[in-house]
Amino acid sequence: MNQRSSSPTMRLEEISSQLPDYNPNALSVAMATEVISQFVSVTNVSETVDIRNALGRHLAEDIISPINVPSHDNSAMDGYAFGYPHPAEHPNNDFRIIGATFAGHPFVGDIQSGECVRIMTGAMIPMGCDTIVPQELTKSVTDSTVSIPLSHLRKGDNLRCAGEDLSEGKIALAQGKMLRPADLGLLASLGISKVLVRRRLRVAYFSTGDELRGLDETLDAGCIYDSNNYTLQAMLTRLGCDAVDMGIIKDDPAILEASFRQACESADIVITSGGVSVGMADYTKQVMAHLGDVAFWSIDMRPGKPMAFGKIFSDDHSAYLFGLPGNPVAVMVTFYFFVRPAILRMMGAVNTQPLMIPAISKYTIKKRPGRTEFQRGIASLNEGGELEVVLTGAQGSGMLRSMAEANCIIVLPHEQQHINAGNKVMLVLFEGLI
Known part of the structure; x- marks a missing residue:
């Protein structure tokens, strides 16, 4: 059974x-x-599936993040990491370069005032550093020194803090969510390889x-x-x-x-x-x-x-x-x-009704009140960048060709009367980005 x-x-x-x-x-x-x-x-x-087989499935339970994302403070830029000083301490903005750090290869050592570390995007922030200057803003770079324009920076610039995307213990994805490509990437970033989904x-x-x-x-x-x-x-x-x-x-x-x-x-x-x-x-x-x-x-x-x-x-x-x-x-x-x-x-989805968006009707659409009409349309952007829509032609219920030509359904509500050219209508697009 x-x-x-x-x-x-x-x-x-x-x-x-x-x-x-x-x-x-x-x-x-x-x-x-x-x-x-x-x-x-x-x-x-429900059933448990590998995330590689989970695209389009609906979660049967909340996904709780087991870690912070990101797991550590890291750099959002290629540049130099340093402890933001009082400007009076460095009137010439010159800092001594004492090393370099790369993603996956943390810098080991103490960083004093007036010192900095060459840092790459994603690299862990060294102890004693709280600000990143992008390399394109620096001047007078040598093998041992760099000039950092402090007046162009604020403390904490270009630093991504641990857990700022997602904190450990928080809901990463809610029950009922249909898993899309970005969701699978998020699961992988949390180290989660299998999920419970509705069958x-x-x-x-x-x-x-x-x-x-x-x-x-x-x-x-x-x-x-x-x-x-x-x-x-x-x-x-x-x-x-x-x-x-x-x-x-x-x-x-x-x-x-x-x-x-x-x-x-x-x-x-x-x-x-x-x-x-x-x-x-x-x-x-x-x-x-x-x-x-x-x-x-x-x-x-x-x-x-x-x-x-x-x-x-x-x-x-x-x-x-x-x-x-x-x-x-x-x-x-x-x-x-x-x-x-x-x-x-x-299947446990939270949002089940199709998303409707407004568009401008390019031509008059005849409609009598007392019934909801779903008409086939072709939506496109006009020269002004506004979304507008036209009918595919005759709207007989046996005319499947007009459905094949359409890229949206125009939804005309129960009380709606004729729509004049230039008026707004609501439509449901057939295709989406993700």
């Missing part, structure tokens, strides 16, 4: 009953987000519909290739999930139920595309309702209006369920704004 997330304390009906104005037939994006957030719980299974989620996904064909099949009249399979697999992989491809399931109640049970018994989350609207052949809703605690929503959004969410059960197994629309763009939008945050929450 697979180990799963801890069960939520309330059923969907209990959660929704506590939300004012809850209406499954006209649900706002904000309310759908709230229900999912309350219903989904963090997985309770990868297993997510089973399949498409429903008699009209769907695989890429190796003949495209009969009235049929289409199943593109959702490939976008879902890619989005799940980017999130660090173990994606379980169950292919295409025909519009047959018995086959659908068997597929749901198989998915439930092998995964933490089940994602379907298609079959959640009101079509005569949409048997998926019936099977979902039969197998678990599932809500069927008509969300005030475009694209992606029909969606199912809940939990299904098979014998002693359970799995969270997301029944997404069938149109390709609607699948991607509902995944990014509903499924992705739920997956991140289950």
Whole structure:
């Protein structure tokens, strides 16, 4: 039996009953987000991995620094280390050079007033020194003396103190943090080679519909290739999930139920595309309702209006369920704004909602109030250095090419009306630096 997330304390009906104005037939994006957030719980299974295999994983515990970083006072510059004197003691600013120190090779000896040590970046500060002068500021350098312009310096300049980056005993990385390249470097700098992380989620996904064909099949009249399979697999992989491809399931109640049970018994989350609207052949809703605690929503959004969410059960197994629309763009939008945050929450992430940033709309965007719209855009910097955005063109939910051309999603809130050229909008970028 697979180990799963801890069960939520309330059923969907209990959660929704506590939300004012809850209406499954006209649900706002904000309310759908709230229900999912309350219903989904963090997985309770963790594993220890080498930091070389920890990229993109979420920490299951706080990382406490076992040492000071840096571990000793050291130089931020190539130059000369000395004890900052009273200017009257050295009217000519001349200091005697008594040695040199390099990173990993500390200077041994006493340094008196008027003496200095040649020092390299990262080298340990010698006893008796508290200031570093960069070599480019020095004058009249010989093998034994150097002129240091004290008027250009203050005591403590160019010195990196022990623990100024991170003190021993302090939290270096907090539980729930998704590990990025800089985090792995930080762990290595602390001498930590292994970390406890949340285990990868297993997510089973399949498409429903008699009209769907695989890429190796003949495209009969009235049929289409199943593109959702490939976008879902890619989005799940980017999130660090173990994606379980169950292919295409025909519009047959018995086959659908068997597929749901198989998915439930092998995964933490089940994602379907298609079959959640009101079509005569949409048997998926019936099977979902039969197998678990599932809500069927008509969300005030475009694209992606029909969606199912809940939990299904098979014998002693359970799995969270997301029944997404069938149109390709609607699948991607509902995944990014509903499924992705739920997956991140289950993996213990602290911040699960996508980061939205402001941009200037270059052209007018038509929008009626009463629904949230997610429109595909292309964002770029204008000549003034401001971020601006334009639509990719027609915004039909089946137009996957426009999603491929986009580098962002423009989020137009529920109450928003038409946006005039020059007005600000909020957008979510597809790509980030790290």
